[in-house]
Amino acid sequence: WKPPILPGPRGFPYFGIAIRLVGIASKDILPLMIKWCNEYGTIFEFKMLGAKYVFLTEPELVKPILSSSTNITKGHFEYSFLKLMFNDGLIVSKGDKWRTNRRLLTPSFHNKILKSSVETVGRNAEEFVSQLLAFDGKPIDIEDITYLLAFKIICETAMGFKLNTEDKQQNEFVKASKICHDSLVHRYLRFWLFPDFIFRRSDVGKQFFKSADLIQDVAEQVIKNRKELFIAEKNGSKNKDLKKKERNAFLDNLFELVDLNPALFTESNIREEVDTFMIAGHNPSTSSLKFLHFLLANHPDVQEKVYDEQMHIFGDDKRTPTSQDLQKMTYLEMVIKESLRLYPSVPMYSRLLDEDLIIDEKTTIPAGYTVAVFPYAVHRSKKHWSNPEEFIPERFAPGIEIHPFSFIPFSAGPRNCIGQKYAMMELKTIMSIVVRQCLLEPVTTSISLDYGITLNAVEPIIVKAIPRNGTRRMISEMNS
Numbered sequence: 001w002k003p004p005i006l007p008g009p010r011g012f013p014y015f016g017i018a019i020r021l022v023g024i025a026s027k028d029i030l031p032l033m034i035k036w037c038n039e040y041g042t043i044f045e046f047k048m049l050g051a052k053y054v055f056l057t058e059p060e061l062v063k064p065i066l067s068s069s070t071n072i073t074k075g076h077f078e079y080s081f082l083k084l085m086f087n088d089g090l091i092v093s094k095g096d097k098w099r100t101n102r103r104l105l106t107p108s109f110h111n112k113i114l115k116s117s118v119e120t121v122g123r124n125a126e127e128f129v130s131q132l133l134a135f136d137g138k139p140i141d142i143e144d145i146t147y148l149l150a151f152k153i154i155c156e157t158a159m160g161f162k163l164n165t166e167d168k169q170q171n172e173f174v175k176a177s178k179i180c181h182d183s184l185v186h187r188y189l190r191f192w193l194f195p196d197f198i199f200r201r202s203d204v205g206k207q208f209f210k211s212a213d214l215i216q217d218v219a220e221q222v223i224k225n226r227k228e229l230f231i232a233e234k235n236g237s238k239n240k241d242l243k244k245k246e247r248n249a250f251l252d253n254l255f256e257l258v259d260l261n262p263a264l265f266t267e268s269n270i271r272e273e274v275d276t277f278m279i280a281g282h283n284p285s286t287s288s289l290k291f292l293h294f295l296l297a298n299h300p301d302v303q304e305k306v307y308d309e310q311m312h313i314f315g316d317d318k319r320t321p322t323s324q325d326l327q328k329m330t331y332l333e334m335v336i337k338e339s340l341r342l343y344p345s346v347p348m349y350s351r352l353l354d355e356d357l358i359i360d361e362k363t364t365i366p367a368g369y370t371v372a373v374f375p376y377a378v379h380r381s382k383k384h385w386s387n388p389e390e391f392i393p394e395r396f397a398p399g400i401e402i403h404p405f406s407f408i409p410f411s412a413g414p415r416n417c418i419g420q421k422y423a424m425m426e427l428k429t430i431m432s433i434v435v436r437q438c439l440l441e442p443v444t445t446s447i448s449l450d451y452g453i454t455l456n457a458v459e460p461i462i463v464k465a466i467p468r469n470g471t472r473r474m475i476s477e478m479n480s
């Protein structure tokens, strides 16, 4: 009942702005937030269903919260809903549980593991490019095929499970994962679905839980099989089939963690973390892949520069990239970063303050508030980026200094994305293979943005993929 400490949109007692959001479409959320930024400034406040939110939209303002090692509890409703998908895994857990698991899981993302995933990503990307080229230059809606690509990759690298979409149950598994994501976005926009007991009885809720059960069944089966392998290997089995299997999936590391730290990491932690990595590991990557295709198709000059760099590294060699090749892809990395700046896959993340947060000498946000970071606005700050709406990969050229909190697609500080190196490896590997083999041409030339757990385009992103066969486009051709 305390008065607000900052300017911002006001609403009804208790409900706050929730009533104003009734009937709003996900595509209208981003414009509404931008309108609020313009109206109320770079830091503003609102209430929603008894919870108090402060929104931060400039690099200097987000630094105190993202660099805090004490205010690490995730935000209010946003994350309690996510628990239905992630259980109490790394994305949502808090306090000592998060600290312990983050420390234990970090080595799983070290270079050795990343190196062993490059081959898996490359093989799946080759298949993806064959699918693109099979369209024979006709328009391709890339929504489903990019989703399937990212999903297949995470199934294989996280669980050691090669997804076969010809198999009915496995195909249902892919669909179920998409339904879970979409049902949660639906719930965010309808405050009357916030209470669990109502959501469970709603049609969307029923669909969500049916899909979640299916995912559980498949994941449990995979964990069971993989555990048998782990035990057999540990007991020195001489079975040839077992030896053939490579045990380098993320899941195998988890069995080792249980083995080495039984008091700290248990079998139930395995479930939570597998769920977490399966979901966190493909939704943002799909979003980035779609925007990368859109941007490259619409910026032929940039696409040619990426191609030139690839030719410089590979020449006529058709091999999939190795981790040494990836290190040489400086320009492609600049392009990926610029794409994530314009279209941050995770458009908002937040913390529930356990203690007061000092933003600057004038502003302290009291404990109990949820502080939301809005990378979309941070990435388009006029103070930190010139021509922020334009796609200019050169702003990320080596040697150019940027404010460390002006580019935060992977968040920053102690709770940053544990998978960011993996994600970069994945995106570089895929785009290296796409650009070497295909010339991407635009069909969709402008998009509006759909706000969800991950950022998407409202319109389908449609491109054409023409076989490259070593051809280069002339600059004059691009200008015309």
Ligand code: HEM
Residues within 6 Å of the ligand: 074, 090, 091, 092, 102, 276, 277, 280, 281, 282, 284, 285, 288, 344, 345, 346, 349, 350, 408, 409, 410, 411, 414, 415, 416, 417, 418, 419, 420, 422, 423
């Ligand atoms: C382009 C791809 C990706 C983007 C843009 C991205 C972005 C993010 C962001 C913004 C956060 C912080 C969320 C928050 O504070 O609530 C985060 C956390 C996380 N991400 Fe990613 N992510 C990507 C890919 C991945 C991949 C491939 C994995 C796993 C293989 C992954 C696993 C995680 C996990 C487990 C966390 C929670 C970390 C913690 O709280 O300690 N992410 N990611």
